Amino acid sequence: xxxxxxxxxxxxxxRLAARLPAxxxxxxxxxxxxxxxxxxxxxxxxxxxxxVEGRHFRRDWxxxxxxxxxxxxxxxxxVVAMGARPTALLVGLALPPATGTAWVERLYDGLxxxxxxTGAGVAGGDVVAASExxxxxxxxxxxxxxxxxxxxxARPGDxxxxxxxxxxxxxxLDLFRAGADGPAELLDAHRRPRPPYAAGAEARAxxxxxxxxxxxxxxxxxxxxxxxxxxxxxxxxxxxxVPAVLGPDGLRHVLTGGExxxxxxxxxxxxxxxxxxxxxGTVAAGxxxxxxxxxxxxxxxxxxxxxHFSS
Amino acid sequence: xxxxxxxxxxxxxxRLAARLPAxxxxxxxxxxxxxxxxxxxxxxxxxxxxxVEGRHFRRDWxxxxxxxxxxxxxxxxxVVAMGARPTALLVGLALPPATGTAWVERLYDGLxxxxxxTGAGVAGGDVVAASExxxxxxxxxxxxxxxxxxxxxARPGDxxxxxxxxxxxxxxLDLFRAGADGPAELLDAHRRPRPPYAAGAEARAxxxxxxxxxxxxxxxxxxxxxxxxxxxxxxxxxxxxVPAVLGPDGLRHVLTGGExxxxxxxxxxxxxxxxxxxxxGTVAAGxxxxxxxxxxxxxxxxxxxxxHFSS
Numbered sequence: 001x002x003x004x005x006x007x008x009x010x011x012x013x014x015r016l017a018a019r020l021p022a023x024x025x026x027x028x029x030x031x032x033x034x035x036x037x038x039x040x041x042x043x044x045x046x047x048x049x050x051x052v053e054g055r056h057f058r059r060d061w062x063x064x065x066x067x068x069x070x071x072x073x074x075x076x077x078x079v080v081a082m083g084a085r086p087t088a089l090l091v092g093l094a095l096p097p098a099t100g101t102a103w104v105e106r107l108y109d110g111l112x113x114x115x116x117x118t119g120a121g122v123a124g125g126d127v128v129a130a131s132e133x134x135x136x137x138x139x140x141x142x143x144x145x146x147x148x149x150x151x152x153x154a155r156p157g158d159x160x161x162x163x164x165x166x167x168x169x170x171x172x173l174d175l176f177r178a179g180a181d182g183p184a185e186l187l188d189a190h191r192r193p194r195p196p197y198a199a200g201a202e203a204r205a206x207x208x209x210x211x212x213x214x215x216x217x218x219x220x221x222x223x224x225x226x227x228x229x230x231x232x233x234x235x236x237x238x239x240x241x242v243p244a245v246l247g248p249d250g251l252r253h254v255l256t257g258g259e260x261x262x263x264x265x266x267x268x269x270x271x272x273x274x275x276x277x278x279x280x281g282t283v284a285a286g287x288x289x290x291x292x293x294x295x296x297x298x299x300x301x302x303x304x305x306x307x308h309f310s311s
Numbered sequence: 312x313x314x315x316x317x318x319x320x321x322x323x324x325x326r327l328a329a330r331l332p333a334x335x336x337x338x339x340x341x342x343x344x345x346x347x348x349x350x351x352x353x354x355x356x357x358x359x360x361x362x363v364e365g366r367h368f369r370r371d372w373x374x375x376x377x378x379x380x381x382x383x384x385x386x387x388x389x390v391v392a393m394g395a396r397p398t399a400l401l402v403g404l405a406l407p408p409a410t411g412t413a414w415v416e417r418l419y420d421g422l423x424x425x426x427x428x429t430g431a432g433v434a435g436g437d438v439v440a441a442s443e444x445x446x447x448x449x450x451x452x453x454x455x456x457x458x459x460x461x462x463x464x465a466r467p468g469d470x471x472x473x474x475x476x477x478x479x480x481x482x483x484l485d486l487f488r489a490g491a492d493g494p495a496e497l498l499d500a501h502r503r504p505r506p507p508y509a510a511g512a513e514a515r516a517x518x519x520x521x522x523x524x525x526x527x528x529x530x531x532x533x534x535x536x537x538x539x540x541x542x543x544x545x546x547x548x549x550x551x552x553v554p555a556v557l558g559p560d561g562l563r564h565v566l567t568g569g570e571x572x573x574x575x576x577x578x579x580x581x582x583x584x585x586x587x588x589x590x591x592g593t594v595a596a597g598x599x600x601x602x603x604x605x606x607x608x609x610x611x612x613x614x615x616x617x618x619h620f621s622s
Contacts, residue, residue, distance in 0.1 A: 027354060031539070032461050033392040033523050034358035034452065039350035043338060046434060047345035048401040048449055052441045081344040090359040092403075092447045123357060130363045136403045136447030138359055141345065150343050212344050228342070 004104060004127075005097040012101070012127055016108050023121020025087035025142070035123035037088040037140050045084040045141040045148065049075050053133040061176050064103045066191040067135070068110020073193045075139035076118050077213035077261040080200035083149035084141030086118040091125035092136035099133070111137075118197050146204060153209040154229035154266035160281035161273055163199040164262020165189065166218055167253030171246045174253075183245055195261040196276070203265050206273060211265035217256040219301050221264055222281070223293035229266075232288055234295040235281035255296070315415060315438075316408040323412070323438055327419050334432020336398035336453070346434035348399040348451050356395040356452040356459065360386050364444040372487050375414045377502040378446070379421020384504045386450035387429050388524040388572040391511035394460035395452030397429040402436035403447035410444070422448075429508050460515060460522040465540035465577035469520055471592035472584055474510040475573020476500065477529055478564030482557045485564075494556055506572040507587070514576045517584060522576035528567040530612050532575055533592070534604035540577075543599055545606040546592035566607070 004012050017030040028036035037044070049071075051057060057067050072089060079086045091111060095104065111122055120139070172190030175182070195213065203211050210225045219235070226233040235255075242250035266283055267273060281294075288295055291302040315323050328341040339347035348355070362368060362382050373381070383400060390397045402422060406415065422433055431450070483501030486493070506524060514522050521536045530546070537544040546566075553561035577594055578584060598604070601611040 033389040034356040039355045044350045044355045045345040050403040050439045078344040092361040128361045138449040
């Protein structure tokens with residue numbers, strides 16, 4: 001097995017670049033001081049996230065291909081949540097020098113395959129030595145002349161709805177921690193989210209007033225919309241489906257579990273929402289300052305979702 | 312002293328965002344799923360670099376302000392080396408939870424002040440917990456309708472010239488390693504590069520055929536131009552100024568020291584280069600495959616500059 005220390009930095013970068021498929025928006029790919037990415041709108045949506053070994057993934061739970069897909073997905077979902085079309089990723093990779101080349105190549109395959117789901121490409125990156133694996137992924141996107149779908153447009157009278165899975169990744173994480181070997185559906189959901197990328201354009205067409213991807217948990221992310229919009233969001237748990245596979249803690253996973261990267265948004269009350277969207281709450285005037293900033297079944301909800309530094 | 316673990320992720324992000332000055336190209340800053348950055352050219356130059364504690368900086372040698380400036384500078388220089396104008400940075404920050412808030416704030420001050428030298432702004436980022444400090448900086452830039460200055464345009468007959476310091480950071484690093492307390496000029500140069508950002512627009516106006524920032528050392532980076540352009544670059548050390556402050560190893564530092572982030576480029580032989588540019592070589596037909604891919608004083612030069620994985 002070839003280790004990356006034998007290839008050297010430039011050898012590794014060349015080898016990885018050769019694996020990347022072409023993408024229409026990547027006008028100039030890896031190999032120069034900077035990449036060049038199409039931004040026909042004249043504005044570019046840009047977001048960056050770090051994934052650190054042992055905190056955001058574990059190499060004994062997830063293979064490199066899934067880690068690559070997850071790292072790409074969480075950034076691509078952020079771009080889609082702005083109502084933009086992903087165009088390119090930049091990938092910074094910190095690796096222990098003993099890492100095998102094949103492991104890194106599979107990681108890149110995962111990044112490239114997840115990009116392909118949205119039409120984006122990997123435009124460039126950086127590889128450095130470190131004591132733990134860290135991925136720093138930046139995603140770029142194009143708005144196509146439309147206004148961004150921010151978190152601040154929710155208005156009293158709107159409904160809160162989501163599209164995509166909730167709680168699956170969180171339930172899978174609990175299983176990994178307990179040493180369980182199934183259900184595979186949940187373990188796989190933790191290894192690799194499957195954001196319904198079409199939800200961005202769909203939400204725009206449906207007249208969404210605010211949109212985000214659920215990365216911190218439905219309560220906490222709805223709280224982000226409430227805070228940015230200066231409104232009160234009321235969630236009715238009777239309207240929240242809890243798939244049986246999530247087990248006895250299903251409702252907690254659905255309300256507070258992050259990392260599935262579905263999409264939640266607010267819509268005018270008469271928006272013709274198709275069955276792909278589930279309405280779980282309403283927007284009212286006023287604000288809630290306690291806890292997550294949302295009201296659940298009539299009471300302000302305590303802290304939930306994820307906060308990387310607090311317990 | 313407040314530690315970041317007491318503020319929590321969202322508290323820290325909010326506190327950092329509040330310190331960032333506005334920048335004209337940052338249309339939507341931190342706080343949503345993605346930032347929105349002006350890209351009037353319709354294309355965006357994009358580059359990303361990782362800086363890892365203990366490998367790219369040491370907290371006992373450099374304070375947070377200088378680390379911030381360095382992290383910004385090396386990415387801004389990459390954008391300038393494409394002939395683009397920097398517009399925005401995205402900053403991913405991995406921090407041990409015990410890190411003091413004041414330390415992180417000074418790091419952000421350094422990022423913001425370095426950005427201000429180029430007119431760019433900090434548009435967004437991510438903060439996560441980790442066991443070592445890692446900065447993942449992405450820089451974006453706008454070409455203003457011009458073609459990018461890549462590494463592949465050097466032609467036989469061109470001259471090789473550079474603008475900016477060479478060898479200062481490398482000499483400073485040797486001093487830190489030896490435990491020396493001066494000269495301060497060299498220690499400071501290692502803590503914080505000072506790229507002559509105006510060199511990008513100047514090189515374009517002078518008809519540069521290729522341009523890059525010197526991050527791996529003059530020989531190695533000239534080799535990158537030679538390889539990308541399919542030419543032979545010949546450096547004449549008699550034409551390479553070696554400032555006395557660099558000490559007895561001065562020529563080695565100038566030829567192989569990276570991280571000062573000056574700019575090197577190739578120009579037509581009749582380009583009216585002002586004194587800010589120093590001609591140190593010529594471009595000829597043919598290629599050199601050994602070592603760094605350049606010829607120094609008539610002989611192919613062995614490996615030099617930096618390679619993060621090889622010794």
